Amino acid sequence: MARMNDIGGMQGFGPIDTTEDTEPFHADWEARVVGLFNALRAQDVFNTNEFRDAIESMPPAEYLATSYYERWFKAICTLLERKGVIEPGELDD
Amino acid sequence: MTSADHHPDTLIARRVRRLETLLEEKGVLSGAQLDEIIDASLSGASPANGARVVARAWTDPAYKSRLLADGTAAVRELGFMEGGFQRLRVVENTDETHNVIVCTLCSCYPLRLLGPSPSWYKSEAYRSRVVREPRAVLAEFGLNLPDDTEITVWDSSAETRYMVLPRRPADTDSMSEAELTGLVTRNALIGTAEL
Incomplete structure (x- = not known):
């Protein structure tokens, strides 16, 4: 099955927002998510390839509806559930 | 609430x-x-690092040869480790050819040399379009290349990252390596700008 991240050459995404932004993160939670990724990978909870796969196998509608670092967060949660570190629903309100 | x-x-x-x-x-x-x-x-990730590599290549032909032959080893000479396991390939702009980098699948990027990537680099619009219509995409960045300039788009992967070696601007013969470093911009290292 084609994965939604494989968009090279796809048409319809419109113009590029070429705004110059030099801030690496646009909210504190984005930095925390990158920190979580690096910390969990350093502890071998998961590896980079598993993480990529978790992002790339997101359902297309969900992939397109989420921001870059939201995908990271969802992938981390998916892997933590798959590895049994957290239970499904444990993060819900 | x-x-x-x-x-x-x-x-x-x-x-x-x-x-x-x-x-x-x-x-x-x-x-x-x-x-x-x-x-x-x-920490330590900045386009100033890529700029230093470029200025060295402009002023030292032997270094430039090494850089184009094996980017990973050549940037390590200047103290930069680009990725633990990835290969760095440096692609040179000339009067006839222009290079631009992308990661169509996600966001691979030589972080240590270029600093954090801009949002547009990670956007679906840039990733999908630059491989299909690079000339139009570069024009959106304000870079209008002559029709006979050949454009090569390099699609990054988990194993290989790319950096563009921009053309040295005219009338910079008297500038020092440090001064030349100050001319190099992040977008020129990606290929969405010239200098």
Whole structure:
């Protein structure tokens, strides 16, 4: 099955927002998510390839509806559930 | 509950905090550890590093040869480690050819040499279009190349990262290597600008 991240050459995404932004993160939670990724990978909870796969196998509608670092967060949660570190629903309100 | 609580950013921020707390409770990691890792992940990553590599290549032909032959080893000579396991390939712009880099699948990028990537680099619009209509995309960045300039687009992968070696601007013969470093911009290293 084609994965939604494989968009090279796809048409319809419109113009590029070429705004110059030099801030690496646009909210504190984005930095925390990158920190979580690096910390969990350093502890071998998961590896980079598993993480990529978790992002790339997101359902297309969900992939397109989420921001870059939201995908990271969802992938981390998916892997933590798959590895049994957290239970499904444990993060819900 | 205020309206701000319904903002998607607030919702996700709360979930991220909750996950951090949960992982601390489970003894998987500590908050202090996380702060340290966040600081370390970006420290030393800057387009000034890529600029130094370019200025050296402009002023030292032997270095330039080594850089184009084996980018990973050549940037290490200047003290830059680009990725633990990835290969760096440096592609040279000339009067006839222009290079531009992308990661169509996600966001691979030589972080140490270019600093954090701009949002547009990670956008679906840039990733999907630059491989199909690079000339039009470069024009959106204000870079209008002559029709007979050949454009090569390099699609990054988990194994290989790319950096563009821009053309040295005219009338810079008298400039020092340090002065030349100051001319190099992040977008020129990606290929969405010239100097």
